[in-house]
Amino acid sequence: MAAETTRVIRVAVPVPLHGMFDYLVPSNVAIAVGMRVLLRFGRRHLVGIVMACDVTPSVALDKLRPVERCLDESPLLDTALLKLLRWTARYYHHPLGETVATALPAALRRVDAAADASRNRGWQAVSEPAVDAETALTRAPRQREILATLRTAGQAIAQATLVARFPTAARPLAQLAARGLVEAVTLPGGLERGHEGPAPALTADQSDALTRLRDVEGFAPALIDGVTGSGKTELYFRRMADVLASGGQCLFLAPEIGLTPQLIERVRARFDAAIGVLHSARSDGERADVWRAAAVGDADIVIGTRSAVFTPMPRLGLIVVDEEHDGSYKQGDGLRYHARDVAAKRAQDAGIPLLLGSATPALETLHNAQSHRFAHLRLTRRATGAAMPAIRVIDIRSRPLDGGLSDPLIAALTPHIEAGNQVMIFINRRGFAPALACHDCGWIAPCERCDAPMTAHAGGRRLICHHCGEQAAAPQACTACGSTQLLALGAGTQRVAGALRSRFPHVTIARFDRDATARKGRLEAQLADVANGTTQLMVGTQMLAKGHDFARLTCVGVLDVDGGLFSADFRATEHMSQVVTQVAGRAGRADRPGEVWLQTRNPDHPLLHRLLAGGYAGFARAALAEREATALPPFGYLALLRAEAHDSQQPHDFLAEAAAHVPAGGELACWGPVPAPMARRAGRYRAQLLLHAGTRAQLHPILDAWQAVLPKLPLARRVRWSIDVDPQDLL
Known part of the structure; x- marks a missing residue:
């Protein structure tokens, strides 16, 4: 390819290497920043994003490869989003190519992906059906229910929405x-249309908060710090209505x-707007449809989980981060970004x-509000006027437990069940029991690939490691002493649900955990049964702890709060307090008083x-004082360098070499290397090195230097390593 007939472009390529790469394109090919190109990198074909055109090449032209082809007619990523992605790569010290790839849905990252979005199937009621067509529906209640739903909507509904509401709808x-x-019918872009619904009257707290929100223009971060059930969502909706009325996107x-099924229903019932949904339960094609519809401005509202923060929206006018304290916003591998913090940068x-x-704001967010970086709006009363539930403690020392349940807890929840109310039992541990042990010698069934016991499932007949996924049939006898006296220790959701079924055989019980809701549509179906009163007793993990509004729920039992009291992670007490407060907040939200029981x-x-005495606000005040005294976040800044390998010594040696490049005697502390808590x-040995600094300005220059040095260390290719900026989990 001759020099005078080519142009040089700079491309972000999805590989674990920092920097960008130059490629050639013919001069007659229309190319622009933000477009995808198919290229050859080494022996692989990859999809990259053009970051600059007509650049001065970094090497001689004859050393550059031409792109295979351009995949788009117009840019997929606009200038503002590319700027955000560059910032994200710099702040989290992650390769730009992989960072940019994170912003693309999986269907658009594949080398065989078509640029055109697929079309989304929907259904609508026929306006003038044939005479007597409904006669046969007398004995078809599900068909009648679906038909009534379509007629009430008065418009087409996406098939995915119908299947979510009626799992057997096909x-x-x-x-x-x-x-x-x-x-x-065909629905463009994977979107569906909501319809305008009535807005409830505001409480005095809500009205004051809304006035403050509307008085500020431009970048205006605000923390809505409201007790559970105080009407935070209504404030979101009022501001969303303002933005939609002015032609913006939300x-x-x-x-x-x-949390999304209930949220989507509320949004659909409130806004006459085009709504798109982005989360991992949707297919790659569905997510690509919504993403592209948002990118061209067809989606008015996009509802999504963590990665939706990178959705291109040319008319973006508002970002809402609900339950901002939640750990799910922090990515645990690859690009370890925090969606809340990226959202703040994007809004800025x-x-x-x-x-x-949030009802339980993260301490970092509370500190920003108290430092007046964010507006701090408090909602101290429930919107319905209902009282907050009473919280009581059950001392289970020396008490026998049946499937994790104490007799006082059973006695406490029985009147609620007999009164026809709903009861929730929270235990943040799925499976039947945390371990299978030998009664005679104390042996515990281990995972052969992890320093952790296997979790017993299915009544103790199967063992699964919740860390690596390894599975095995439970042994018939102890592998250490041969005894057949094997016992399942502790309780998980399966065991608790079984114990409740034996105590309350005539009550409908639903289990909410990753295992029970794995099948598509199962979670939505179970939540619908709770909403209509079919399910009276719920047992679940954190997926029940926040965001849900169960009007009939009057009693909550929390089975194990002790884990958060004695953890090696300094954030454990914060997380435990948040979970307890959030779970407790599910009770007594309507006209029925609630109560909460904590086993400990x-x-x-x-x-x-x-x-118990001061609520979450009292805990947060004391916790922030402790963090300030110890210079821990938000009064200090952390970065964690992790390394792992099949050889037990290599991670430690690699981290020791990294520590040697940290200047001694400065204000930055370097702790480690040490073995990871697990x-x-x-099957891989893990170690870590923690950096602590008083300011970001002290921390990030070291990380910049590491970014250049670490890939060149002798062991860099023998270990798997990563930098985690602002780590949320030190374990």
Whole structure:
């Protein structure tokens, strides 16, 4: 390819190497920043994003390769989003190519992906069905229910939405279509249309907060710090309505897909707007459709989980981060970004409002509010006027437990069940039991690839490692002494649910954990059964702890709060206080008073007393004082360098070489290298090195230097290593 007939472009390539790479394109090919190109990198074909055109080449032209082809007719990523991605790569010290790839849905990262979005199937009721077409529906209640839903909507509904609401909808829809009662339609871009609904009257707290929110223009971060049930969502909706009325788009982030079904229904019932949903439960094609619809401005509202923060939206006018404290916003591998913090940067760049909402704000967010970087809006009363539930402690020392349940807890929840109310049992541990042990010699069934016991599932008949996924049948006898006296120790959601079924055989019980809700549509179906009162007793993990509004729920039992009291992670007490407060907040939200019972072996622990006496606000005041005294976040800044390898010594040697490049005697502290709290995971040995600084200005120059030095260290290719800026989990 001759020099005079080519142009040089600079491309972000999705490989674990810092920097960008130069490629050639013919001069007659229309190319622009933000477009995808198919290129050859080494022996692989990859999809890269053009970051600059007509650049001065870094090497001689004859050393450059031409791109295979351009995949787009116009840019997929605009200038503002590319600027945000460059900042994200710099701040989190992650390769730019992999960072940019994170912003693309999986379907658009594949080398065989077509540029055109697929079309989304929907259904609508036939306006003039054939005479007597509905006669056969007398004995088809599900068909009648789906038909009524479509007629009430008065417009097409996406098939994915119908299946989420009615998990077995595919067959009834086909039967309705055969009878001429409904018809399939094409919905562009994977979007669906909501309809304008009534807005409830505001409380005095809400009205004051809304006035303050509307009085500020431009970049205006605000923390809505409201007790559970205080109406934070209504404030989001009022500000979203303002932005939509002015022609803007709204980005709404939720921490987990478990919260999205109920949220989507509320948004659909409130806004006459084009709504798109982005989360991992949707197919690659569905996510690509919504992403592209948002990018061209067709989506008015985008609701999504963590990665939706990178969705291109040319008319973006507001970002909402609900349950901003939630750990799900922090990516645990690859690009270890925090979606809340990226959202703040994106709102700042765009000069738009940012709303952060929580009943239990992260201490970093509270500190920003107390330092007047964020507006601090408090909602101290529930919107319905309902009282907050009473919280009591059950001392389970020396008490027998049946499937993790104490007799006082059973006695406490029984009247609620007999009264026809709903009860929730929270235990943040799935499976049947945390370990299988030998009664005679104390042997515990280990994971052969991790320094952790296997978790017993299915009544103790199967063992699964929750860290690496290894599975095995439970042994019939102890492998150490041969005894057949094997016992399942402790309790998980399966065991608790089984114990409740034996105690309350005539009550419908639903289990909410990753195992029970794995099948597509299962979570939505179970939540619908709770909402309509079919399910009276719920047992679940953190997916039940936040965001849900169960009007009939009057009693909550928390089975194990002790784990957060004695953890090696300094954030554990904060997380425990948040979980307890959030779970407790599910009870008594309507016209029925609620109560909460905490089982513990440490009833005199000062943290519990502080939490019960002063609520989360009292805990947060004391915790912030402790953090300031120890210079821990938000009064200090951390970065964690992790390394792992099949050889036990190599991670430590690599980290020691990295530590040698940290200047001694400065204000930056270097702790380690030390073994990770779980020193072996998935067959690899793990170690870590922690950097601590008083300011970001002290910390990031060292990370910049590491970015250049670490790949050149002798062991860099023999270990798997990563930098985690602002780590949320030190374990």
